[in-house]
Amino acid sequence: MTQDDSIQKEDSRASGELFLVLDLGVDILQAGLATYNKQDEKAAILKYEQDLTPQDSFQKDFCFDEQKIFSTLIALISKLDAGLKNKVSHCFLAAPASYLAGRVFNFNFQRQDPQTAIDLRELENVFIKTTFQIKDKIKEDIKQRISGVSIHLVDGHLLNLKIDGYPVSNPEDLTGQQIAGQIFYIYTTEDCWQHWQKLIELLHCREVFLMPRFWSLLQTLPVDRGIIIDVGYQQTEISLKRQNLLVGQSSFNIGSVSFDYVLTEALGIGLSEAREIKSRYLAYSLSNQAQNRFTEIFKPVRQSWLQGVVVALQGLSPNAILPEKIFITGSDDSPIDLIGDLKNVLLTEKLSFLDKNRLTIESLGARVATQDKEQDASQNKGQKVVLSSLCQIALSFFKNTSPIARILKKSIKLAH
Structure with missing residues (x-):
C-alpha cells in the first residue's frame, strides 16, 4: 500500500x-x-x-x-x-x-372516508392491523413444521404502496378508497x-x-428480474425476483455438505478430509483418473440436486413464465461446478422461460466482484x-429519509 x-x-x-x-x-x-x-x-x-x-x-x-x-x-x-x-x-x-426467515405478504384496506386526506397516523394503523394479521398467519404456517412455538417479528420492509391501484412513495395528503401494498416480514421463533x-x-x-x-x-441482483440459487451448507434456497420484487422463495435439503457426505461414505474418511478433496476436485488439481472417479461418486447427489432445482422452480411459478437470467452462489461460489449441468437440465425440462435461447446461468459472486x-x-x-x-x-438505509420505514418498525414492535 x-x-x-x-x-x-x-x-x-x-x-x-x-x-x-x-x-x-x-x-x-x-x-x-x-x-x-x-x-x-x-x-x-x-x-x-x-x-x-x-x-x-x-x-x-x-x-x-x-x-x-x-x-x-x-x-x-x-x-x-x-x-x-x-x-x-x-x-x-x-x-x-x-x-432468520422472511416472506412477502399483501395487504389491502378499504377506507371509510375516501375523500379525507391520508395522514401518517392512518398509515400507522394500517401497518399495525396488517402486522398482527400476518403474525397469526406465520404462526399457523410454522405450526405445520414445529409445534408449540411462539413467533417473534424481527423487521419489515415496505416493498410497494398503492392508493386505488396507483403506486405512491408517500401517501400523505392523498385521497382514495383503497390502501394496498406488499411488506416483506422477517421473523424467527421467540427462543x-x-x-x-x-x-x-x-x-x-x-x-x-x-x-x-x-x-x-x-x-443487489444486477437485473430487475431473475432467479437466485443459493447453495448453502445443508440446503439450497431459490428466490424469484420480478420487477425488482421478491415474488417467491423455496428451498430443499441438499447443500454443499451433501457432496462431502458422499465422499465420507465412499472413502471411509472424515468430513474435513472430504472437504479438502472436494476443493482439489473443484480446482481440477487431481489426476484425470481421480477427477473421473470423483465425478462418478458425486453423480447421484448431483442428479438429486438438479432435480430439486427443477421441482422448486415448478412450484415457484406453476402457471407463469420464468426469467431467463439465473445467478448461482454458495460457499464455494460455483459449488461442484453445477452451472453447466444445470443449464442443460433446465433446457430439456418442461419449464417456461421468457426466452430459452437467452437462458444464462452465472456466478453471482463473479458478477458482484x-x-x-x-x-x-x-x-x-x-x-x-x-x-x-x-x-x-x-x-x-442511510440515504432513506422517509418516515414510513420508521412507522412500519414501530408497528412491528407493538406486535411483540
Whole structure:
C-alpha cells in the first residue's frame, strides 16, 4: 500500500460513518468493516475477515449454538479493528433462512372516508392491523413444521404502496378508497430471538438489522428480474425476483455438505478430509483418473440436486413464465461446478422461460466482484458477495429519509 492509499483510507474513515456487515453462513462466517460517506453518498467495505463456522453450530430449524458462533464472530470483528467498540454506528447481518426467515405478504384496506386526506397516523394503523394479521398467519404456517412455538417479528420492509391501484412513495395528503401494498416480514421463533438478542448486546451498535441471506442477495441482483440459487451448507434456497420484487422463495435439503457426505461414505474418511478433496476436485488439481472417479461418486447427489432445482422452480411459478437470467452462489461460489449441468437440465425440462435461447446461468459472486470496482483487487473474487449486498442495503438505509420505514418498525414492535 502506498502512502497516498493509506491517507485515502484514513480520510474515508474519518469523514464517513463506520458500520459492520456480517454474513453468518452455515459453513463460513464473514465480518466486514464498512464506511458510509455522506458527501458523495457512497458506501464501501474497508476490510473483511472470515473463518470457518464451528462444526455443528447450526442445528435444526431456528436452533443454533450461540456460544460457538458468536465467539468466532466477535473474534473476527476484533481482527478488523481492536478499537471498534462504541465507534460503529450500525450493523447489517445476514443469516440462513432457517434461523432468520422472511416472506412477502399483501395487504389491502378499504377506507371509510375516501375523500379525507391520508395522514401518517392512518398509515400507522394500517401497518399495525396488517402486522398482527400476518403474525397469526406465520404462526399457523410454522405450526405445520414445529409445534408449540411462539413467533417473534424481527423487521419489515415496505416493498410497494398503492392508493386505488396507483403506486405512491408517500401517501400523505392523498385521497382514495383503497390502501394496498406488499411488506416483506422477517421473523424467527421467540427462543431463537433470545440468541439474536445476546448477539445484539455483544455488538454495541446503535442499531442492528437482521435479515435472511436470500433477501440481502436479492437486493443487489444486477437485473430487475431473475432467479437466485443459493447453495448453502445443508440446503439450497431459490428466490424469484420480478420487477425488482421478491415474488417467491423455496428451498430443499441438499447443500454443499451433501457432496462431502458422499465422499465420507465412499472413502471411509472424515468430513474435513472430504472437504479438502472436494476443493482439489473443484480446482481440477487431481489426476484425470481421480477427477473421473470423483465425478462418478458425486453423480447421484448431483442428479438429486438438479432435480430439486427443477421441482422448486415448478412450484415457484406453476402457471407463469420464468426469467431467463439465473445467478448461482454458495460457499464455494460455483459449488461442484453445477452451472453447466444445470443449464442443460433446465433446457430439456418442461419449464417456461421468457426466452430459452437467452437462458444464462452465472456466478453471482463473479458478477458482484466485477461491479464492485472500489474494492481491492486481491479481495475482489466474489468471496464476499453477501457482504457486498449488505453494504448496498446499508447505503439505501442511510440515504432513506422517509418516515414510513420508521412507522412500519414501530408497528412491528407493538406486535411483540
